[in-house]
Amino acid sequence: MRRLLSLGALSLALPVFVSIPASAQPQQQVGTVLIAHGGDERWNSQVLDVARSAKTGGPVLVSFLMGPAAEKHRFQDAVDSLARLGISDVAVVPMLVSSHSGHYDQIRYLTGEIDSLGETMMHHLHMAGIERPRAAVRLHLAAALDSSPQLGRILAERARASVEASDLSTRAVFIIGHGPNDAEDYARWMAALRPVGDSVRAHTGARSVVIELVRDDAPPLVRREAVARIRELIALQHDLTRSDVIVVPILIADGYVSRVKLPKDLAGLPIAYRPSGLLPHAAMTEWLESRVRTAIADGLAALNP
Secondary structure, eight states: OOOOOOSTTTOTTSOTTSOOOTTOOOSSSEEEEEEEOOOSHHHHHHHHHHHHHOOOSSOEEEEESSSTTGGGSOHHHHHHHHHHTTOOEEEEEEEOSOSSSHHHHHHHHHTTSOSOOOHHHHHHHHHHTOOOOOSSOEEEEOOOSTTOHHHHHHHHHHHHHHHTOSOOTTOEEEEEEOOOSSHHHHHHHHHHHHHHHHHHHHHHOOSEEEEEEOOTTSOHHHHHHHHHHHHHHHHHHHHHHSSOEEEEEEOSSOSHIIIIIHHHHTTTSSEEEOOOOSOSOHHHHHHHHHHHHHHHHHHHHHHOO
């Protein structure tokens, strides 16, 4: 039986991993830390909901890298809590769009997969008091969303909901993501997301599906050029279909980027747009469960080749 360790309704005033009965013993020696970027209270609550609903065969704890709740949801505290339960193998699942980003590198550093980290990313960890755990457990790092089948399904549903239609055969869909600063990481993001675009087209039957990244944290000139390219591509899709282009953001949850920055970037274009994130959606829980199974299986296989 899976248990999520919490206080009450998992208020953000307290971390989800602080209330642990002294006599608690896991039925299986597997635990999970779901680690996300972090945002405002509403953003964080949707991540906590995924942790509550996941059935992984053990406790699921949550950690945030940034934002108001990061200091109270530190990675090392979550791992220590699992260790006190006698758990020896911990799946670390990054709720991130891509495995090729500075935030994913932070998690690679925290799990010991790499031994150094860029100054900016390390500074962000230090600001929240986040450091490598000292507990004697095995950490098994999972992949981010990347090309997961759940991602394509969610984006397809968001596209249909944007125009309240099931038949998109005459429509174009544009999927807009955040994206990294580095050119090589940009290429890796796109390589992973192209199959997602194929999945969205298969699920929706849309005439055109295009994915591009806004490079939101890149230097201003790089970001401006990314936005200009996105606007040009949307205009071409509109010329093809003569209908408003359905624009779907590929973000974990809706927030400032989806509600303020992207609408400003896309102002004046012939689009149908809703600032919906991937959360809430039951497929995100399915994705978490799948990532836990794979991470633990791969980790244990590596220990016993």
